[in-house]
Amino acid sequence: MEANIELKKTLAKLVPAWRTDLQQFVKENAHVKVDEVAIDQVMGGMRDIKSLPCDTSYLDSMEGIRFRGFTIPEVREKLPKPLPGAVPSPLALWHLLLTGEMPTEAAVLELEAEVRKRAEVPAFVMDALRALPKDIHPMVQLSIGVLAMQKDSVFAKKYSQGMKRDEHWDAMFEDSLTLLARLPVIAAFIYRRSYKDGTIIPADNKLDWAANMAHMMGVENKDYQNLARLYLLLHSDHESGNVSAHTGLLVGSALSDIYYSVSAALNGLAGPLHGLATQECLNWIMSLMKAYGGTPTKEQVEEYAKKTLADGHVIPGYGHAVLRNTDPRYVAQREFGEKYMPEDPIFKTVGNMFEVIPPMLRALGKVKNPWPNVDAMTGCLQQHYGVTETDFYTVIFGVSRALGITAQAVWARGVYFPLERPKSVTTQMLKDIAAKAKVATAA
Numbered sequence: 001m002e003a004n005i006e007l008k009k010t011l012a013k014l015v016p017a018w019r020t021d022l023q024q025f026v027k028e029n030a031h032v033k034v035d036e037v038a039i040d041q042v043m044g045g046m047r048d049i050k051s052l053p054c055d056t057s058y059l060d061s062m063e064g065i066r067f068r069g070f071t072i073p074e075v076r077e078k079l080p081k082p083l084p085g086a087v088p089s090p091l092a093l094w095h096l097l098l099t100g101e102m103p104t105e106a107a108v109l110e111l112e113a114e115v116r117k118r119a120e121v122p123a124f125v126m127d128a129l130r131a132l133p134k135d136i137h138p139m140v141q142l143s144i145g146v147l148a149m150q151k152d153s154v155f156a157k158k159y160s161q162g163m164k165r166d167e168h169w170d171a172m173f174e175d176s177l178t179l180l181a182r183l184p185v186i187a188a189f190i191y192r193r194s195y196k197d198g199t200i201i202p203a204d205n206k207l208d209w210a211a212n213m214a215h216m217m218g219v220e221n222k223d224y225q226n227l228a229r230l231y232l233l234l235h236s237d238h239e240s241g242n243v244s245a246h247t248g249l250l251v252g253s254a255l256s257d258i259y260y261s262v263s264a265a266l267n268g269l270a271g272p273l274h275g276l277a278t279q280e281c282l283n284w285i286m287s288l289m290k291a292y293g294g295t296p297t298k299e300q301v302e303e304y305a306k307k308t309l310a311d312g313h314v315i316p317g318y319g320h321a322v323l324r325n326t327d328p329r330y331v332a333q334r335e336f337g338e339k340y341m342p343e344d345p346i347f348k349t350v351g352n353m354f355e356v357i358p359p360m361l362r363a364l365g366k367v368k369n370p371w372p373n374v375d376a377m378t379g380c381l382q383q384h385y386g387v388t389e390t391d392f393y394t395v396i397f398g399v400s401r402a403l404g405i406t407a408q409a410v411w412a413r414g415v416y417f418p419l420e421r422p423k424s425v426t427t428q429m430l431k432d433i434a435a436k437a438k439v440a441t442a443a
């Protein structure tokens with residue numbers, strides 16, 4: 001099956017132009033310095049080193065994410081919507097991430113239809129998932145489900161048949177369409193199998209990609225469908241340096257196909273300092289509420305948070321490696337909560353946390369960003385609609401993050417992004433560099 005849609009035709013024009021432009025640009029500016037690297041960056045997880053190109057989105061430390069230059073309020077306003085007043089379909093955002101151009105309503109409808117055609121998950125993939133224990137973490141199930149679909153990779157097949165390099169992006173795009181089409185089906189299956197009676201709810205072809213995932217999970221609520229759209233849109237892309245996106249890019253740089261890339265990326269997303277914080281944060285909130293028998297006062301939040309820190313744990317949902325302000329994705333979800341569940345006790349608790357935790361973290365003196373990140377609000381909204389299984393939250397994050405990773409992968413293959421291979425140094429070498437720098441300063 002090959003897509004014959006406006007999005008692909010647009011990419012077919014854009015990709016060669018991007019490639020020529022960048023090849024020329026690099027040739028003419030190869031030795032221009034972009035950044036300097038200090039020892040605390042080498043030893044500190046490469047924080048802030050400017051060394052990864054990414055055009056799909058840019059994360060400003062104060063303003064937050066912009067998708068192809070557009071802020072979250074702007075994409076919500078400008079992207080076509082599946083229903084009047086609804087949140088736009090995340091696939092409309094995927095179009096924007098891929099091309100940099102706001103799609104027309106017709107282009108989004110065509111994309112939704114193309115994705116619907118590819119949504120059938122092969123039986124052996126479902127069987128592979130059925131063979132796993134039901135209580136294995138849902139992220140393991142998702143990662144295995146994605147990896148199992150590698151059998152169908154157009155990229156891998158064509159590569160083995162000698163595909164020309166300038167066709168790589170096309171095969172990557174075809175695989176990405178199929179992967180995105182099937183991800184909500186797999187996620188909903190994992191949900192129903194792990195927490196419900198395991199029956200599969202067939203897709204409703206009248207619904208868009210995101211709302212269909214809500215439907216297949218068995219949550220029949222129009223507001224939750226809108227939350228699904230919002231959630232899948234907000235978590236899609238956060239430049240290319242975060243653990244999941246970077247893993248996807250790195251694995252893809254070896255010309256591994258999108259199934260290998262996304263499966264690997266999901267494994268990184270499953271870490272508590274990254275996507276698992278969604279689950280950890282809601283669990284933290286629930287134990288806080290349990291400890292005080294309902295919505296805690298601000299003083300009680302403070303007391304509980306102090307105990308968490310004293311026990312040597314982080315406060316999940318707070319802090320960020322790049323952001324130095326409240327995450328606009330948190331703000332967008334808070335606005336949703338204010339509209340649909342202002343009196344919800346968990347929502348109120350999250351509000352009290354916002355008042356108390358930032359000054360506490362600031363007082364520690366070492367936390368660079370005391371403000372909430374996206375994960376501080378997510379679980380609270382899910383709970384309100386009965387999606388109470390916190391282990392599942394990172395799966396929804398993963399479905400969303402696949403939008404950004406696939407968009408970045410198509411770009412990477414289009415412009416021939418090369419094999420990633422940073423240079424490592426021994427810690428003794430770093431000590432020698434530091435000693436030389438000391439001598440040079442003293443002289």
Ligand code: CMX
Binds near residue numbers: 314315322369375
């Ligand atoms: N609670 C307590 N301490 C925190 C903290 C928090 N929420 N955030 C940072 N710190 C601590 C760090 O652990 C570190 O302490 P040590 O020096 O003792 O190791 C110190 O403050 C400095 O860290 P930082 O430079 O401010 O933050 P990092 O870039 O190293 O880490 C992050 C960023 C997100 C891992 C960290 O803020 C954290 O652990 N937050 C809680 C987990 C979380 O919400 N993760 C989700 C992030 C969003 C996402 O990717 O989904």
